[in-house]
Structure formats: structure tokens, C-alpha cells
Amino acid sequence: MLDQLLIIVFGVILVSLVTAYLIGKNIAKQSDGTPKMKEIAEAIREGARAFLYREYKIIAIFIIIFSLLIYFFLDTPSTPTNEGLFIAISFVVGALASLLAGFIGMKIATISNVRTTEAAKHSISKAFKVAFNSGSVMGLSLVSFAVLGLLILYVVYTYFGLSNEILMEVLTGYGLGGSSIALFCRVGGGIYTKAADVGGDLVGKVEKGIPEDDPRNPAVIADNVGDNVGDVAGMGADLFGSCAESTCAALVIGAIVFSSLSGLIYPILISVVGIAACLITLLTVRLRKENVEGTLKQALVVSSVLVAGALYYFTPKWLPSTFEISGVSYTAMGAYYAVLCGLVAGLLIGLITEYFTSYKNKPVQQVAESSKTGASTNIIYGLALGYESAVMPLILIAVTVFVSFYFAGPYGIALAALGMLSTLVIGLAIDAYGPVADNAGGIAEMSALPSIVRKRTDVLDAAGNTTAAIGKGFAIGSATLTALALFFAFVTASGLTTIDLLSPIVLAGILVGGMLPFIFAALTLKAVGRAAYSIIDEVRHQFKSIKGLMEGKAKPDYARCVDIATKASLKQMIVPGILVIFSPLIFGWLFGIEALSGLLIGALSSGAVLATSLSNSGGAWDNAKKYIEAGHLGGKGSDVHKAAVVGDTVGDGCKDCSGPGLNVLMKLMAIVSLVFIPFFIKYGGLLLG
Amino acid sequence: MLDQLLIIVFGVILVSLVTAYLIGKNIAKQSDGTPKMKEIAEAIREGARAFLYREYKIIAIFIIIFSLLIYFFLDTPSTPTNEGLFIAISFVVGALASLLAGFIGMKIATISNVRTTEAAKHSISKAFKVAFNSGSVMGLSLVSFAVLGLLILYVVYTYFGLSNEILMEVLTGYGLGGSSIALFCRVGGGIYTKAADVGGDLVGKVEKGIPEDDPRNPAVIADNVGDNVGDVAGMGADLFGSCAESTCAALVIGAIVFSSLSGLIYPILISVVGIAACLITLLTVRLRKENVEGTLKQALVVSSVLVAGALYYFTPKWLPSTFEISGVSYTAMGAYYAVLCGLVAGLLIGLITEYFTSYKNKPVQQVAESSKTGASTNIIYGLALGYESAVMPLILIAVTVFVSFYFAGPYGIALAALGMLSTLVIGLAIDAYGPVADNAGGIAEMSALPSIVRKRTDVLDAAGNTTAAIGKGFAIGSATLTALALFFAFVTASGLTTIDLLSPIVLAGILVGGMLPFIFAALTLKAVGRAAYSIIDEVRHQFKSIKGLMEGKAKPDYARCVDIATKASLKQMIVPGILVIFSPLIFGWLFGIEALSGLLIGALSSGAVLATSLSNSGGAWDNAKKYIEAGHLGGKGSDVHKAAVVGDTVGDGCKDCSGPGLNVLMKLMAIVSLVFIPFFIKYGGLLLG
Secondary structure (H helix, E strand, C coil): CCCHHHHHHHHHHHHHHHHHHHHHHHHHHCCCCCHHHHHHHHHHHHHHHHHHHHHHHHHHHHHHHHHHHHHHHHCCCCCCCCHHHHHHHHHHHHHHHHHHHHHHHHHHHHHHHHHHHHHHCCCHHHHHHHHHHHHHHHHHHHHHHHHHHHHHHHHHHHHCCCCHHHHHHHHHHHHHHHHHHHHHHHHHHHHHHHHHHHHHHHHHHHHHCCCCCCCCCCCHHHHHHHHHHHHHHHHHHHHHHHHHHHHHHHHHHHHHHCCCHHHHCHHHHHHHHHHHHHHHHHHHCCCCCCCHHHHHHHHHHHHHHHHHHHHHHHHHHHCCCEEEECCEEEEHHHHHHHHHHHHHHHHHHHHHHHHHHCCCCHHHHHHHHHHHHCHHHHHHHHHHHHHHHCHHHHHHHHHHHHHHHHHHHHHHHHHHHHHHHCCHHHHHHHHHHHHHHHHHHHHHHHCCCCHHHHHHHHHHHHHHHHHHHHHHHHHHHHHHHHHHHHHHHHHHHHCCCCCECCCHHHHHHHHHHHHHHHHHHHHHHHHHHHHHHHHHHHHHHHHHHCCCCCCCCCCCCHHHHHHHHHHHHHHHCHHHHHHHHHHHHHHHHHHHHHHHHHHHHHHHHHHHHHHHHHHHHHHHHHHHHHHHHCCHHHCCCCHHHHHHHHHHHHHHHHHHHHHHHHHHHHHHHHHHHHHCHHHHHHHCCCCCC | CCCHHHHHHHHHHHHHHHHHHHHHHHHHHCCCCCHHHHHHHHHHHHHHHHHHHHHHHHHHHHHHHHHHHHHHHHCCCCCCCCHHHHHHHHHHHHHHHHHHHHHHHHHHHHHHHHHHHHHHCCCHHHHHHHHHHHHHHHHHHHHHHHHHHHHHHHHHHHHCCCCHHHHHHHHHHHHHHHHHHHHHHHHHHHHHHHHHHHHHHHHHHHHHCCCCCCCCCCCHHHHHHHHHHHHHHHHHHHHHHHHHHHHHHHHHHHHHHCCCHHHHCHHHHHHHHHHHHHHHHHHHCCCCCCCHHHHHHHHHHHHHHHHHHHHHHHHHHHCCCEEEECCEEEEHHHHHHHHHHHHHHHHHHHHHHHHHHCCCCHHHHHHHHHHHHCHHHHHHHHHHHHHHHCHHHHHHHHHHHHHHHHHHHHHHHHHHHHHHHCCHHHHHHHHHHHHHHHHHHHHHHHCCCCHHHHHHHHHHHHHHHHHHHHHHHHHHHHHHHHHHHHHHHHHHHHCCCCCECCCHHHHHHHHHHHHHHHHHHHHHHHHHHHHHHHHHHHHHHHHHHCCCCCCCCCCCCHHHHHHHHHHHHHHHCHHHHHHHHHHHHHHHHHHHHHHHHHHHHHHHHHHHHHHHHHHHHHHHHHHHHHHHHCCHHHCCCCHHHHHHHHHHHHHHHHHHHHHHHHHHHHHHHHHHHHHCHHHHHHHCCCCCC
């Protein structure tokens, strides 16, 4: 018999999914404009579908192989529970849930883009509604699926009679599944979107002198597909992973501490409260005085306040008033403070990220100014800005670690991560809104609609760029906290009570781990370059071989560009992917669990800084260019602008592939380690005896 | 009465200093060419002197304030030994010894540059001899002073009856003194040299279209002064610091373990054996078949083999056959293996650095190739190269840490650092040779000598660029190991036996520490930019206000450029300097010794990677440009070349200021922590109670 609490939880999720379905249905009903618009939207949809299907094929192979690997290496025939099998099942379910959520996100985004354009013919607020609602569908369904998948596994495994501790451990496979998909979507998708963008621009804008989003450019559809692939599916899968993984981490630690159902599934309840709070918030979102940015930020603040209030009320009811971890006593309210700490830190990191990457503020303007003396100074100031921008977020994370640990031990760190992610529905709605608005602008351009339409979509797009920065800050912050939470789950589950920093193998692990994010960044930066080359070749080839293309008399072969970008990006992500998944496995196998702990901390410590600085440098270069294009310092076409374009191109791969890819690296390394603990216990430390 | 062993040690140092004096005397006797050459050389000498004197004034203030700080905060009136006073004295002596060594290096370099030009009129081998001999003077005197200073303090303090443990602890002030000077020379000097270089080039080469080293450029003397200030004095002070600090680290740990004199001063004996081995090596150095690079590398290998052989013989005589640290037993031969491990790792790191930064190899050629598609790809590939190049060095350091710890515990890590530095005389000779050859070329150009002279100095310069890469690899590798050795000395002296990675305050320390190198890099990168601006303004002003300058009829005011660069660089180094010195002090004061340990490890782990990647990216960009200038991919003046110049300019600050500055950061943070242990014990952990 299901507990009453579980029924309420399933109820909330159901409401959330039905809401998402209804919003989606409502969007689909709206007009998708002229035949020309329909045609373009269909091409983007087709391209996105083509990318997804090809990616799915590879992911399918990966899932099969990796679940066999899990089954083979983690099955312990000595115990009657068949852990390996259960972990493998969790893994597959996690992967499928993430894929499904991503699919829905992509689907709604590629339906909404053209409808946003059409709505923009009438007014900004109508267009805003379509774009934001589309984001809400993504947000609601993604978080709901993340929680639902875990809950179903929980119920089924309980039915099979697994003990709480084993149960929570086999659930970690779910996080691993979600995170693996994030690797494909963030890194593969990131390479795709930047290759199409950079490749298309270099030939179209630079060599041929035609404007951005010009339908004569064979890569233009691939570019628009890329916005969906990278920014919608990639960001979604990344945050799905954070959500699933931080929940898993909290469950693993909590399993040792709590026995009541509400205590055990408290981490899941946080997310459910978050979903409910965000549902209420969605009712309040109305564009006022065309202040898009203010509206979006307000939604984030409202949902945060709601979550904070609700959990203040519920936490003492769900958690025992005091509980003990490793002999230290903590209180329920302590757990609440840990959640709150994460929630606040997330907001602050988001705002700091915005400060450093919005062209309304001094840092980006300084980068723009520095372009006056050429591309080199633009690069130097952009790099320096990225480095500087990591200071406050890292301090905030360090404070969060300390404070949340003070209030609730290692459990607190996982709770802080969940707190940061509790408003994820709204966060994702804001994130997914951006690329839809961006696409809408592209469609307006390509369909030669009146310039007022493009102007309106530009207003939406500009706000999307700002809030995207907040989303990126969240993504990095939550990834770091999630990775830390997973690290503590890993340590707890391994039975380690201390890890001595003075042990040479731990130190060696930290040194090697600290270097991994850099090699990952190098691999992905070059991967973008290589994939872009194949697009450049193809676009040049089409301009040469298709007669009448420049004159607008013939149509380019969009599908080939989509196809080439798809193939190139999936090929280029193999090496970085292997690095992320196998480095903890091999290191732990050769040197044992303590060395692996060092590796994880090293990777996390330099990874968090590098991810932040690459993302923010990239964002700042992008916006410095936009600042100049807005008419400052000589405007578009000036030498200053040319210098800024150099930085923008460098930053493209940094901000949309390498930087966010590092989020996945930190989390995936940690969860691979967590899932494979039985393997390390059995075979680990080969070289050290 | 002095022990016999000490007499031999003093003897070796005396021989070394006398040799240096005689070589220097011999160089000074040689002809310094035409009146024009004399004039230019005098201007460079004058500029260097001006920089040094102004720097000395600031350093003097710094030394006075900081030694008062040491005296005030570290004096423990409860014990009769007046530790604070002794540490302050050690500090002052360390700083003065470093300054003296740097002064001699600069002096001989600015005497030899013009004499190398003059010798190049006759043959390459004659010119090589002058330049290399000048380097040897620097190498011999620097290492000798480093050891001599420590020894004299040792003898004096023993005379005052300090116990071994206290004695070794107060000696750490010596390392701190040396390292503080390194901060001024590496960071201040780095900003100076790059500001003069970039500023001079941007106006001279880009705006006015006059060639490099053209005497009409008002910044040309400042640029040549910069080569001496940054590459001779800066590199020298950095390595003086490494040498002094790793010896101090080893002495602190060894003081607890050994009681015999030879055991106690074994770390010093390693350096003395190194000096002797290098003296012998110097006798073998002859340029054969104009293969400069081969000759220089051979010297390095010969001295390494000699050191390895000599220590194999002496170590069992000096160290007790077995000794114990924290209850674990080690052997004398184990200590030898630790030294050997560092020696080999140093050579390998040097060669890897060369591989990644020499244009004879694929990585740099790839960066050059990437310039074909513009400045952005040049930047992306250069950044990626830097990141990649850190992989092997970091793995080598991790292996060294593990192996040397295995053979001799924490003592082993200090020994490995000393092993890596044991061939420092030759290493410095090679390093200091480069800027002399570079200066010689500049003088040839400015004095309008026959082109054959410039060609010959170019051959010397090219080899110098390659071997400089090896030197840089050594500098970073030894800085990392030295910082680790200091960390272990810090931990040992604090009485900590474990540091728990799972403690939240340690983790928070690691996270904050991991971010410090990035903020340091940001500050120094921007500092170079700002200092360069002031040079640009001045150079533009002179071209405008001095009539007949462009026509060669009037002389520019070189001194003003030197003066402005000096002021700007010293001003710009204040903030990064404060960051480095005060962040460990404040962090330890607020959060205590364990948190500080985390901070140090975090800074070290990301600092080592960032230092390596910044240095190597910079080196690669520089050489990619040179590869194109050598006639590849369209050669000088082509679009490809222009793209490569962007990377070169970005890389200037990275490779000569921020990257090497991070060496100092890692070491200085660690030794500040070590020296201020009594302060942390008394006042530390303010916020945590």
C-alpha cells in the first residue's frame, strides 16, 4: 500500500505534467504564420529531429554497453540482492527519463519558435507569452520526470524488498544515467551548435558578406537547430543531471540516518515543493510595461520566496527534530538552513554572473573599450574578466559548503544543492525561453517579415541573453555543489571517515585531478574548431557548386549541413567523453579509493573555476561585441567591432561547449565513482597493493 | 670550531665565487666595439641601473616594514630565544643575498651584451663564449650566495646556542626574504619588460611602421632593459627563491630527524655538490659545429649525471643508513632516490616544455596553421595547447610526490625539489645566456653593423629561445615541488599529523585557494595592459613633440620611457603582491591552520596547471609567429602573420608575467604560512573559535 505522502507527491507531479501538457497544447493551437514561416520552421524542426535521431542511435549503443558494464562489474553474486542488475536498470531509466524530458523540450521549442514570431506581429507581450510558456513546458516536464523516475524506481524496488541502504545505493544508477545523457547533450550539442554558428558565420558573414540568418546561407538552418540542440536540450540534460544526482547524493547519505518515509525521501520532497511553488509562480507571470528582464527575474524571486516559506513550514514535520550523522547531532531546522543557504547562494551566483556578462555593467564595457587597441587587448581583458568573475561564486560556494555542513553535516551539502535547484522549473523556463526568442528572430529575418517583428523579437532575445547568464551561473553553481554532494555520498558509502590530505597518493590525486578540467577544455575547444572546419568546407562547396545561390534563385541544401554538423559533433565528443567517464574508473582501479577522492576534489576545485571563467569570458566577449553593435565605440563594421568579433568567436566555444561541459565533467566523474564503489572495493588499488 | 665538512663546503663556495669573478673580469677586459655600440650599451646599462635603484628604494621600505611585522608578530617573549628577532634577521639576509645575486647577474649581463655583439663580428663561437660565460657568472654567484647566506646564518645562530629545531625554524625567514624579492623581480620585472615591449611595438611597429629595435623608437632602450630586468633578474630571483626555500623546507623537516651535522645540513650539501658538478661541467662546454642548442643541452645532461653520480657516492656517507620520520623507517639510499627522482623529473619537464613551445614540433606548427583562418582560431589553438601542455608535467610532479614520499616521507619531497634544482648553476647559465644574446642582436641592429653580425647573434638568440623553454619548465616544476615541500614543512612544524579532506573548512579552503591563481592571473594580465598604455602614450607623445625624430635627425628621450615603465610596473605590482602575501595571513588568522592548509593545496593544485598553461600558451604563440616569420604560410606581413601577431601579443603577458608570477605565488604563500606559524597558533581561527 502506498503511503499517503507518496500519493500527494504523485499528485503534485501529475498536476505539473498535466499543466505542461495543456500549456503545450495551447501553444500548438496558435497560428504558425505564412507558408514561408511554416517552411522554415519545418526545416528547423526537421534538422533538430535529424540530430536527435542520429544522437539517439549512438546513445542507445552507449546505454547498452555501459549498462552491461555496470551489470558485469557491479553484480555481487554473494549478496542476494543482485545490485548490479538494479543499478543497471536505474541507469537505463535515468537515461530514458532524461532523453524524454529533452525530447519534449526540443519538441515544444521547435513548435513555439515560429508561433512566437507570429505572435510578435501583434505585440511584444503576446510573443513573450508564447516563448515563456514554451519554456515552462520544458521546466515542468523536466523536473517532474526527474522526480517521477526516481519515485517509481523507489516504489518498485521497495516492492522487491530492498533494504533502505541498498535501495538508495542502487538508485544512484539513475543519476548516472541522467548525467551520461547530459554528457552527450552538453558536449555533443555544444560542439554542434558552435560548429554551425562559427562555420556558417565565417563563410556567410565574413567571406560572402551576407547578413546573419540569411536564408542563402546553407548553414543557417543548422545554426537555428543548434540553438535548440545546445541551449534547450543541452542545458536541460545538464540540469536534469544536477537534479537527479543531488537527489541521489542526499538519498544515499539520508538512508543511513533516517528510517521514517518522510525523512528518507525528504530530498525528493524538496523538489516536489519546488514544483508546486513554481506552478503557483507561473500563474503570476505577466509581462508588465514590456520589462521582460524584470518580469523574468521577478518570477525567480517569487518562486524562491515560496519555496523558502513552504519548506520552513514542512521541514520540521517531515524530518525528526534531531538526527545524528557520524556521532554529531543536527536538527531539522538545521537541515532547512542548509537548503536555504543553497537557495540564496544560487540566486547570488546568478546575479554575479549577470553582473560580469551583461553589457550594462562596467566589466563588459571595459572589454569593449579594450577592443579599441585591437584584438589582443580584447582577448586579454576578456580572459582576465573570466578569471575575476570566478572569485565571488567560488567564495559563495565555499561559504555554502561550510555553513550547510555546519547545520547538517555532509547531508547538508546535498541539501544545499537541492535548495539551489528547488526553483529549477522557473529557472529552466527562463533558460529555454531564450533560444525560442532567438529562433523567432531568425525566422522573422528569413521570412522577410516587417522590421517591427524583428525588433520585437530582438527585445525578447536581449532579455533572454541577460537571464541566460543567470541560468548559466545557476548551472555551474549547482553542478559544483552537486559534485561535492556526490563526493560526500561517495565517501560515506565507501565507509571512509577521514581522508588524509598529507597522504602522498591523495596529494598526487589532487594534482592529477586539478589538471583534468584543463585537458577537457583543450579537447573541447579544439573539437569545436574541427567541427567548424567541416561546416566551412561544406558551405564553401555549396556556394561554389549551386548555381544562382548568391542571387537567391536557388536553394541551398540545408539538410547536408545539419547532417555534417551532427556527424562531426558526435565524432568529436568521443575523446572528451571517454576522458570524463574512464579517468575516475582507471584511477580508482589503479590507485584505490583514497587516491580517487583526491582526484575528484582536484578536478572539482579547478573545474569550478575554469567552468565559471570560460563561460563568463565567452559571455562577456559576446556582449562586448553586442555593445559595440548597439552603436558604441564606432559601431558595427568599425575596427573596434572587428577586434571584438575575434573575442566573440573565441568565446563561442568557451561559453557554450567547454565551460558548460565542465559542469558535466565534475558531476559525472563523481557519480561514476559513487556507482562503481563495489568495483573499487573489490579491484581498486591494483598498483599500490 | 668549525667542522671539517663545513670548511670543505665553504671551500667549494669560495672556488665558485672566485671562478665567477675571474670569468667576469675576463669578459670585462674584452672590447666593447665602436663608439656607437658603447653608447647604446651604456644607455641600456643606465636604464637597468635606473630601474634597479628605483626598485631598491621600494624594496627597502618593504623590507623594513615586513621585518618589523615579523618581529612584532612572531616574537615570543615567553621563550628566551627571541624567535621573531632571529626570523627578521634571516629575512633581511635572505632578501639582501637575493638582491646581491640579482645585481651581479644584471651587471654582468649588461656588460656582456655589447661584448657579445663585438665578438660576433669575428665568429659565432666567440660570441657564444661571451654570452654563455656571462650566464655562468650569474649561475655561479646566485647559487653560491643562496647557500652561503644560509650557511653563515647557520654558523652564527649555532654560535648563539639555538637548538637545532628552533634554528631551522628561524632560518625559514631566509627563504621568505628570497621569495619576497622574487615577487618584486618576477612580477614587477615582468610587468616592466612586457609593458616596454608591447607598448614600444604597438606604436613603433604598428603605427609608425619602423622595424623592431629601431633606435628612433623612444621605448627601444626600455625594451632592452626589460630583457635584463625580467629575464635575468626576474628568473634569477625566482630560482634563488626556489633554491633557498626548498633548502629551508628540507632543513625544517630534517631538524626533527637528524642529529649529526652532515645529516642536518644534507640539504645544503646537495646544493654544494651541485655547484661542484656544475663547475666541472663548465670546463667541458665548447661550441661544436655551431650547434648551440645541442651544446647547451649537453651541459645540462653532463651536470645531471655528475650530480647523480656524486650523490650516489656521498649520500650513504652523510646520512645515517636508516632514519625515522613519524614512526616510519627510511634509508639513506631512499633519500638519494628522492633526490634522483626530482633531478630526472626536472629534465623531463624541461624537455616536454620545449616540445610544446618550439616551432620545430607539431603543436606550435598547428597553432601557426590555425592562424590561416584568423586571429580567433590562433587564440583558440594557443589556449588549448597551453592546457594540453600541462598534462605531462603535472603527472610527472604527481609521480615525483608519490615516489619521493615513498622513499623518504615528507623529507623526500623537499629532497626531490633540491634534486631538481641541483644543476641550477648550469640551468641559470643557459637561462641568462638568452637575454644577453637577444640584447646583442638589438645592439647590432641599433649600431647598424653588417648584417652578418645580426645573423650570428640571431643564431645564438634562436637557441636561447628554445633552451629558455627548458628553463621555464624547470622553474615551474621546481616551484611546484618547492611549494609542496614548504607545505609539508608547514604541516610538520605546526604539529599536524593529518588534515582531513572531509572537514568542511579544509574543503572550503581548497575551493577558495583554487581560485586565487586565477585572480592573480587576471590582475597581472591587466597590469601589463595598463603599464603598456602609459608607455604607448609617452612614445606617441615623443613622436609628436620631438621634431626630426622620424627622420633620424633628433634623438628620443629614452630615459623618460625607462622611468615611466619603471614607475608603472612598480605601481601595478602592489595589488597582486598584497594578494599573495596577505591572503594566507588573513585566511589563517580567520579560519586557522587546517583551513590554511586547504588554501595552500588548492592554490598549488590550480596554480601549477595555470602557470604551466599560461607560460606555454605564451611561448607557443610567440614561436608560431616566428615560424611564420621564418617564411612559412605566407611569411611576414601576410594575413596569417597578422593573425599570429594577435596571439603573440596576448601571450607576452602570459608567458613573462602572469605565468612565472604564479611560481612565486605558490612558493610565497607557502613560506609565509610556514614562517607565521607562531602567529597562527596564537591568533589563528578567529572566526571558528
